[in-house]
Each structure stands twice: as structure tokens, then as C-alpha cells.
Amino acid sequence: MGVLKAYRFKIYPDAEQKQFFIRTFGCVRFTYNHLLMHRKQNGDSKLTPASLKRDYPFLKETDSLALANAQRNLDKAFRRYYSGQSGFPNLKNKSNMWQSYTTNNQKHTIYFVEDKLKLPKLKSLIEVNLHREMKGEIKSATISAKNTEEFYVSILCIEEVEKLEKTHRNIEIRYCPKQLVHFTEGSCPISFNQEKLLGRIKQAKRTLRLRAKVAKKRKVLLADAKNYQKQKKKMNQLLVQRKDKKDDFINQLSYFLVVNFDCILVQEKIPKTFETMQQEFTSNDWQQFLSKLRYKSEWYGKKLIIR
Structure with a gap:
């Protein structure tokens, strides 16, 4: 194909x-x-x-x-x-x-x-x-x-792309704010942990705010404040790392599902109770994940049911 x-x-x-x-x-x-x-x-x-x-x-x-x-x-x-x-x-x-x-x-x-x-x-x-x-x-x-x-x-x-071998296994999944996917049977086989990176981002934000205050005190525009701009660059690099790590996890997890299961049943709707919770994975991440599941299922000859 x-x-x-x-x-x-x-x-x-x-x-x-x-x-x-x-x-x-x-x-x-x-x-x-x-x-x-x-x-x-x-x-x-x-x-x-x-x-x-x-x-x-x-x-x-x-x-x-x-x-x-x-x-x-x-x-x-x-x-x-x-x-x-x-x-x-x-x-x-x-x-x-x-x-x-x-x-x-x-x-x-x-x-x-x-x-x-x-x-x-x-x-x-x-x-x-x-x-x-x-x-x-x-x-x-x-x-x-x-x-x-x-x-x-x-x-x-x-x-x-060649079709994958049949496994004769089915699975049902739904959204989870902490690990993206909740498995009805068993736990997520691919680990995801950004605690250290989130800690570095939190510290970088504090440093950025501090350098902004120093620049304001010295009456220097932020665009001309070298220390502020240097810290801002570090901050952006950390945010890119966070996004890349999350994207890599979504790719790995979607591929794992189509390799190991012939039929994937997905509850697409996010429960309202999750919308007010602190989320590691947002609704946008969930839609990105579903998008990858759709085309990978089609590529590799697997069945995806979204309800």
C-alpha cells in the first residue's frame, strides 16, 4: 500500500x-x-x-x-x-x-x-x-x-507500507489526563515522566521573571536586556524539549496499539470531570493521538472504532 x-x-x-x-x-x-x-x-x-x-x-x-x-x-x-x-x-x-x-x-x-x-x-x-x-x-x-x-x-x-500480522487481540481505551490513555485491562506499557523537565521549566520561569524585574529596575527594555534574552532562549529550548518528548510518546503509544491489537475501541469524548483537573495531556494531545491512530490503523490493516 x-x-x-x-x-x-x-x-x-x-x-x-x-x-x-x-x-x-x-x-x-x-x-x-x-x-x-x-x-x-x-x-x-x-x-x-x-x-x-x-x-x-x-x-x-x-x-x-x-x-x-x-x-x-x-x-x-x-x-x-x-x-x-x-x-x-x-x-x-x-x-x-x-x-x-x-x-x-x-x-x-x-x-x-x-x-x-x-x-x-x-x-x-x-x-x-x-x-x-x-x-x-x-x-x-x-x-x-x-x-x-x-x-x-x-x-x-x-x-x-506492508500490513501487520494479525494478533487476534482487541482493546478498549479512553482518555486519561495523566498518562493520555487509560487501558480498560492492564496499565500503559510505555512510561512517560516529565517531572525533572517540568521542574527545570518551573525554575527557568522564576529566573526569567527575576531577570525581567532587574531589567525594569535598571530601566532597560526587555528586547535590549542581554541576561533576560539569554534566559528566554533557555526557557524556549526547555519548552521545545517538553513538546518533543510528548510527541515521541504519542508516536510510540499509537504504534504500540496498532502492532499489538487487531481492533482498537476508543471512547473519544473526554468526561467533564477531567476538564477541570490538572492535565499533563490536554484535549489537543488526545486529538493528536487519535489522528495518529486513524492513519496508522489504515496503513497497517487494523480496525479502529471511535464512539
Whole structure:
């Protein structure tokens, strides 16, 4: 069975590559915003990236597929708006923490050479932390950056996934605020404990508040307070660690269930008594978990019943 599978890796671009990415982020944002403003003013989608290039030649210097995908993303945003799934599309903002663009693999324009990545419009290879083996054909690559400091690539592949062997076992599960999943029989086989990390986050928050007070006392803007900004960076790194650890647990647990059980019965609704409790796992975490269960059950030939 051919499925779409995504892999995310951290990349380490050199100074020239960083500048290329930053320019591309800007061109994609520029294209998206101009197409959106044209639709607002004229009510049609006749303006295209190709026509924009005639008036703004600097767009020719970037990846044309990235600009085409900006148009596709806007079209998708409008489809969601007209179907009532989301609000009216907003303009892209340069000050957003995350910036990104997507390019497609056309005739082997995206590929790996050992632990380095080749992308369209870039002559040099990019160093990648290739911590997982990829299988299948590369379909597209999305480059993203956090505060133009941390860079990542998400590779979308078409892979063949084989059905898992039948175990002739069924299980019923429901939401648990502390361990995410409550098993009707037995306990959760995969442990999850963030106490040490949460303690470090709590301490980091106290230190951040203290440094904010010191900066205020010295009449220094927080944006210019070096100690505050340094602590803020540490704080953000801890929050990323917490999210990554939780995501890894959700992936492990969802895979464990589809490997070990043929039929998974899920009580989707979260009881109101849990909504007021202190939660290690939120309702968003629960929905993320269910989403992974859905596609993994389909991939591996297992039955998922949500009621």
C-alpha cells in the first residue's frame, strides 16, 4: 500500500545558504500577500506568481516551485474559508517566529548525498542530522526556520507500507489526563515522566521573571536586556524539549496499539470531570493521538472504532 509519510530533520546551513532561505521566505511571503490582496480588491484569482515576476524581477531569483506552492496554499485557505472550516485568510507577517516554504521534487531535484541534502536553486549541499532512515520516493521538501536561527527540513515521501500480522487481540481505551490513555485491562506499557523537565521549566520561569524585574529596575527594555534574552532562549529550548518528548510518546503509544491489537475501541469524548483537573495531556494531545491512530490503523490493516 502506497502512503504519504513525512520525516523531519534539523539542518545546518552555512551563511550563504541561510541567506538564500531567508530571501526565499521573504519572496514566498511577498507572493502570498500580493495574491491575497488582489483577491480582496478584485474578487478573482487571475493574478499568478508568473505575472508577479514581470513587475517584481527579484522574484525570478528564488525557487519558482516555492512561489507556486504559496499560490496553492492560498487557494487551500480560501477553500477552507468557503467551506466554513476556518476564517478568512490573513496576511503573512515577517515578525512570525516560524517562516517556511515548500518545494517539489521534479526529476530528481531533491535528493540526499550521504548526510547532505540537495535542494532546487541551491548549488551547494546542506548538512542534515539524518537520524532516521528514509524509504520511498521523495515528493516534496518544506524548509522551516525558527527566528531564522534554527532550521529544519520536512521531507514528504511516497512509501510502500506492508500490513501487520494479525494478533487476534482487541482493546478498549479512553482518555486519561495523566498518562493520555487509560487501558480498560492492564496499565500503559510505555512510561512517560516529565517531572525533572517540568521542574527545570518551573525554575527557568522564576529566573526569567527575576531577570525581567532587574531589567525594569535598571530601566532597560526587555528586547535590549542581554541576561533576560539569554534566559528566554533557555526557557524556549526547555519548552521545545517538553513538546518533543510528548510527541515521541504519542508516536510510540499509537504504534504500540496498532502492532499489538487487531481492533482498537476508543471512547473519544473526554468526561467533564477531567476538564477541570490538572492535565499533563490536554484535549489537543488526545486529538493528536487519535489522528495518529486513524492513519496508522489504515496503513497497517487494523480496525479502529471511535464512539
